Amino acid sequence: MRLLEKAPAKINLSLDVLNKRPDGYHEVKMIMATIDLADRIELSERSDGQIVIISHNRYVPDDSRNLAYQAASLLKQRFNVNKGVSISITKMIPVAAGLAGGSSDAAATLRGLNKLWRLGLTLDELATIGAEIGSDVTFCVYGGTALATGRGEIVKQIPPPPHSWIVLAKPTIGVSTAEVYNNLDLSNVTHPDVNGMLQAIHENDYDLMTSKVGNVLESVTLKLYPEVAHIKDQMKKFGADAVLMSGSGPTVFGIVQHDSRMHRIYNGLRGFCDQVFAVRMIGERNTLD
Structure with a gap:
């Protein structure tokens, strides 16, 4: 079985850093919006239990450094999934660009594997799991437009910005x-x-x-x-x-x-x-x- 997911980039319309927290993260307050520039994630079920990253972009790691790999590994361990997955990432979002491309790939992987592995998780549950992978992953699970606080993982949906x-x-x-x-x-x-x-x-x-x-x-x-x-x-x-x-x-x-x-x-x-x-x-x- 194969499944496709889009992984849209994000921009920050406003980004403030309030202070450094005791845990080493920074307390932020920012408004984030997804844009229609997106990577394409193709998920294919594997019977051997392996997680395999496929990408033709030399800047995309194909091992556990990849956030999509981490997303699949986290779901697999937490829900005792025996099957594996091949994750093919077609990059349209520039790498290391401030556009959350890697985080969005991870979020798309979470949404896609929820369907592929029939986990039955809600969007809120996936977003909570996403926070364990990276600060931007929570927002990317939801998409749209949001106010993000904490280290970025506390997300409150707001209306779409003016058309532009x-x-x-x-x-x-x-x-x-x-x-x-x-x-x-x-x-x-x-x-x-x-x-x-x-x-x-x-x-x-x-x-x-x-x-x-x-x-x-x-x-x-x-x-x-x-x-x-x-x-x-x-x-x-x-x-x-x-x-x-x-x-x-x-x-x-x-x-x-x-x-x-x-x-x-x-x-x-x-x-x-x-x-x-x-x-x-x-x-x-x-x-x-």
């Missing part, structure tokens, strides 16, 4: 999330207005939304990686209504309403950046149907 285009550009560098957090000086940052972004989304106010984007991690990444700052500047020059780095970077996204401006920004960025995408935000939460 998202133009993404990733420079040819990878960013270490750990390095960014280790260099974050919370005594010397400007905190984004997460509550203002919440208000904009609840009121479906596009202008307010574009005025309230913010990411406290930019204070670190833009200094460490000038390429990210350069892309931000170019997006603004090309006419984006708002420009922000997603997650710890290095991907930058611009928000626009009109098709003509979206095309202008997309074409302008393609002149010096290989990985450029124009996508929509996905407003609806995942279901298990």
